Amino acid sequence: MKKTIKQLFTLLFTLMVMITASINVKADNEIVKExxxxxxxxxxxxxxxxxxEPVSSSYDQKIIALGISNKSIATISSKKNSDGQYVVYLAPKKTGSVNISYDVGGVTHQQKIIVKKYQxxxxKVTINGKNITKQFKKTNVAVVSYKKYKNKKVTIKYKMKKNFGQSHTDYCYKGKISKCIGSFVYKASVKKPKKNATVEASIFNGYDATVNQYSVVIFK
Structure with missing residues (x-):
């Protein structure tokens, strides 16, 4: 009788170990469709x-096993953001769509990324009255002369096309915000801008909320 009970306990213990292992494997192989x-x-x-561009949530754990379906459209990477958390980034090379994957804490995340054409x-955009609108025709960056404006108060005025707006504007230097100019402002003033400093504006499209853009005026 004692031998039978011992065998039953051994069998139950073995089953518990197998079930626990099965649960752990299932957790490690979990897939999340973003x-x-x-x-x-x-x-x-x-x-x-x-x-x-950041394309994922931020995580405390390191992001590993990065994958992308088409490297000719974009490259994928992971690094810590300004808050010290890990984020997946994509650097687009052209428009198109790609599927990406990455692992965080044993969970595989899969996501489709669509790269859209700049609009x-x-x-109209002017800097101290000078029209620089044509620089934004093909891309989001306008380059202006640092020497011309370095000792002056600079005022940039923005006039948006229909359905577009600016949610926030900042004066930045060395990749960091030096001055918060304001939210929903269309006139940005800066005194004595530094060389390579930028005025950056976050842009939204009222008819297409799927993608947000930003613009840059750089003093070069």
């Missing part, structure tokens, strides 16, 4: 390096 995400493609300009949001 919502489709849209990012803009900005044609490159020599004066300003366009940073890659010029401005009908």
């Amino acid at each position: 919502d489709t995400y849209y990012i803009p493609y900005y044609p490159k300009v020599k004066a300003f390096k366009i940073p890659p 010029n949001p401005y009908s």
Whole structure:
């Protein structure tokens, strides 16, 4: 009788170990389908390096096993953001769509990314009265002379095309915000801008909320 009970306990213990292992394997192989995400493609300009776009949530754990279906459309990477958390980034090379995957804490995330064509949001942009609108026709960066404006108060005025707006505008230096100019403002003033400083505006499209853009005026 004792031998039979011992055998039963051994069998139950073995079953518990197998079930636990099965649960762990299932957790490690869990797949999460993320919502489709849209990012803009900005044609490159020599004066300003366009940073890659964040496409994932932020995580405390390191992101591993990065995968992308088409490297000719974009490259994928992962690094810590300004808050010290890990994020997946995509650097678009052209418009199109790709499927990406990455692992966080034993969970595989899969997502479709659609890279959309840049749209010029401005009908007119001036800096101290000078029209620089044509620089935004093909990409999001306008380059202006640092020497011309370095000791002056600079005022940039934006006039948006229909359905576009600017949610926020900042004066930035060395990749960091030096001055918050304001939200929903269409006139940005800066005193004595520094060389390579930028005025950056976040842009939304009222008819197409799938993708947000931003514009840059750089003092070069």
